[in-house]
Amino acid sequence: MDTLLIASGFSRQRLEEFFGEVAEMSRTLHPLAPAYENDLPIYLCRSPRQALKDRWPALKNYDYLSPATDR
Numbered sequence: 001m002d003t004l005l006i007a008s009g010f011s012r013q014r015l016e017e018f019f020g021e022v023a024e025m026s027r028t029l030h031p032l033a034p035a036y037e038n039d040l041p042i043y044l045c046r047s048p049r050q051a052l053k054d055r056w057p058a059l060k061n062y063d064y065l066s067p068a069t070d071r
Contacts, residue, residue, distance in 0.1 A: 009061065012024070018045070
């Protein structure tokens with residue numbers, strides 16, 4: 001079974017530290033969303049470089065109220 005993660009709010013470079021394959025699949029767009037939440041890339045990430053359970057603390061982010069930064 002292939003492990004994959006769908007990610008938004010991260011830079012491609014940051015995700016490439018954790019995954020062997022990172023592909024931009026779409027971008028966020030909604031007329032009612034704040035400007036800082038629009039036009040963000042949505043990535044499909046595959047082939048984790050380490051077990052996801054071990055890297056999850058460095059990847060998880062629940063800060064929905066602040067503008068996305070280079071996490």
